[in-house]
Amino acid sequence: MRAITCGVLLVTLFLYVGCDNWQEWWTYDGISGPAYWGLMNPQWNMCSKGRRQSPINIEPDKLLFDPFLRLIHLDKHKVSGMLHNTGQSLVFRVDKDTKQHVNISGGPLAYRYQFEEIYIHYGTENQQGSEHHIHGYSFPAEIQLYGFNKELYHNMSEAQHKSQGIVGISLMVQIGDMPNPELRIITSVFNKVQYKGAYTPIKHLSLRSLLPDTDSFMTYEGSTTHPGCWETTVWIILNKP
Template sequence: MHATTCFVLLVTSFLYVGCDNWQEWWTYDGISGPAYWGLMNPQWSMCSRGRRQSPINVEPDKLLFDPHLQHIHLDKHKVSGTLHNTGQSLVFRLDKDTKQHVNISGGPLAYRYQFEEIYIHYGSDDQQGSEHHIHGYSFPAEIQLYGFNKQLYHNMSEAQHKSQGIVGISLMVQIGEDLNPELRIFASVFNQVKFKGASTPIKHLSLKSMLPDTEHFMTYEGSTTHPGCWETTIWIIFNKPIYITNQAMHMLRQLMQGSKDAPKAPLGNNARPVQQLHQRTIRTNINFRNAENGCPSMEKKMHYKVNKWTNNEKEQRSFHSWHSLH
């Protein structure tokens, strides 16, 4: 059957089921995939016609140094919530009765943002997975922390439609032996959310400890990377990856899109394709001309330098932050 005919039939079924079930229907491939998100639901039209969409490919030689960018600040206290297998992604959502929230401020943010949820994107192999790309390179996974503008809006649902409503913090994930301590908490319960609809509580998660050990980042104005692609998101991409072990990554790749009775396909490969930049500026707080910036590395024209070496007869990659030549 022709793809267009299939899509018309699919939309007809959406209308029959009702608007309350939109979130059940979109996927990352086929006629319900990213190319069709903007056609499924009028409220998602920005997915097709927006010009400040995310994710993007960050080209290091096009970054603009902004001396006014401050360090990013996250509150130190821990949070609790629930990890969900939604059938599209693995999502951590904060407990609704949380009394002590984590605030996000600094950097490009003119307001205080309140942390709300985490999305985990990953691929079926180590060559793909992250939504944002660096110099054309896709990491095995990307963890995205979302918060909403607490000073102007009441909640995420309101803020996602409003100017400067959302902040998205992007953490690139690379394979390594030094497992991030907060990722260890997630990895310990992956087997409890194997199928769609499964959920499990996660207690005492430190968002601050999840961040890589760097004060350097890139930032741009974009959108959420899931429907409805609202162009109200300020993105912050940290300049170093965090690490996950091969074993934990293997467990993540065992998760399924469907139920236990009808597991469908693996949950991975849940990344939206990179979007056009359309003349947007990507700013950074890395001063390439400052030789005293304490940078641990090396290359001016690459965000992450790739080193390859042999260890136990296996080829591995190490990524270091991109900074100025000394």
């Protein structure tokens, strides 16, 4: 009887939340967490029915080496934008009036992708913050750089629904004594975005310098890790925190 009551409550709660509120209402845990995203909104059905969902647990001993993959390339010029606390994540979005966009190419990518945003995922007490796991291990944080396929699509909104529309570059973050200077630019303003809805500007961020000093990476075809879980993302996981 308890299971039936909970089920009715869950459906009632989903019906109560208007369609206009979906983007604000979802979370990463509880009855509005990933297990229920596909039930909350019909447009998010890939979250429960998809076959190439991200994030994943990466098993190093099962990876295959591809000698034909190229090096990852990001343009060297810097970007400015706004860091926003969405209530679910901290998200940096590049200024819309940017004249010099950063292009992402190489690796497994057959097209050029235009950098658009950074998602920052971190845990409490410096542990279990990353979305992707390595051999079951969760890093304290994960920085995800997203770009859209500028050769086939006009913007991120269009590309996220389309084949090969999105690239996600994942940087695992480990706590240490020598922080990355570009990462420090981001973390230094965290105190200004402690609450949902808060914004703060970030100026002159070098994405190329944000990447770890390595040419090695793992890649797979998956999905966005937030609703609607579209399976249009080429993931590149850099192998050095």
